[in-house]
Amino acid sequence: xAKTTQPTSMDCAEGRAANLPCNHSTISGNEYVYWxxxxxxxxxxxxxxxxxxxxxxxxxxxxxTEDRKSSTLILPHATLRDTAVYYCIVRVANTGNQFYxxxxxxxxxxx
Amino acid sequence: ExxxxxxxxxxxxxxxxxxxxxxxxxxGHTSVYWYQQALxxxxxxxxxxxxxxxxxxxxxxxRFSGRQFPNYSSELNVNALELEDSALYLCASSLGTFNTEAxxxxxxxxxxx
Numbered sequence: 308x309a310k311t312t313q314p315t316s317m318d319c320a321e322g323r324a325a326n327l328p329c330n331h332s333t334i335s336g337n338e339y340v341y342w343x344x345x346x347x348x349x350x351x352x353x354x355x356x357x358x359x360x361x362x363x364x365x366x367x368x369x370x371x372t373e374d375r376k377s378s379t380l381i382l383p384h385a386t387l388r389d390t391a392v393y394y395c396i397v398r399v400a401n402t403g404n405q406f407y408x409x410x411x412x413x414x415x416x417x418x
Numbered sequence: 419e420x421x422x423x424x425x426x427x428x429x430x431x432x433x434x435x436x437x438x439x440x441x442x443x444x445x446g447h448t449s450v451y452w453y454q455q456a457l458x459x460x461x462x463x464x465x466x467x468x469x470x471x472x473x474x475x476x477x478x479x480x481r482f483s484g485r486q487f488p489n490y491s492s493e494l495n496v497n498a499l500e501l502e503d504s505a506l507y508l509c510a511s512s513l514g515t516f517n518t519e520a521x522x523x524x525x526x527x528x529x530x531x
Binding site: 411 | 461
C-alpha cells in the first residue's frame with residue numbers, strides 16, 4: 308500500500324518552477340523517497356530519489372524536510388512536455404523491495 | 419545502452435485464453451517487476467523476480483504467474499483471461515540492491531474481448 312499523500316492535480320505556468328509536494332509521515336529511517344512520472348500511459352520515467360539530503364540532477368531537485376515527513380519535487384523551468392502524472396513513492400524495505408505507486412499528482416503545464 | 423524492452427506491444431485475446439507477455443531487462447539488472455495498469459487507474463504491483471526466484475507477489479489470483487530465466491529476462495502468464503484483465507502491463511528492472519532506481523519498459527497493451 309502507498310505510504311504517501313499527494314495533491315490530485317496542479318497547474319503550472321510554462322517557464323515557471325513546478326513544486327510538487329508529498330507527505331510521507333510514516334517513513335522509516337532506512338526508506339528512500341523516489342519520484343517517477345508517467346506521460347500518456349507510457350512506462351513511468353524515473354526522475355530522482357533521496358534519503359535525507361537534498362538531491363539534484365539534470366531533471367529536477369528533491370527537497371526532503373529535516374524530519375523526513377515530507378518532500379518537494381522541483382522542476383525548475385517547466386515545459387509543456389512536463390505535463391504528466393507525478394508519483395512520489397516510499398520504497399518499503401520489509402515488503403519485498405518493490406515500488407508501490409499511489410494515485411500521484413496530475414501536473415498540467417499551461418502555455 | 420538498450421532500455422527495458424517488452425513484447426508484444428499490443429495483444430488481443432479472447433476471454434478464457436492464455437496470454438504470455440515478455441520482458442528483457444537492462445543488461446546487468448537482476449530484478450524484474452511486473453505491474454498492471456487498468457485504463458485510468460494507477461499501477462498495481464503484480465510480481466517481483468530476483469535472481470530467478472519469485473520474491474513477492476501482489477494481490478492477484480493465481481492465474482497470474484510468471485518466471486525469470488537464467489538471463490534475467492522474464493515472462494508473465496495470464497491464464498483463463500477475463501475481460502477485466504484488459505490493461506497495460508508494465509515491466510521494470512533494477513539492480514538487485516535495495517536503493518537503486520527501477521527503469522520501466524513501454525508496456526504491453528492487453529485487450530481481452
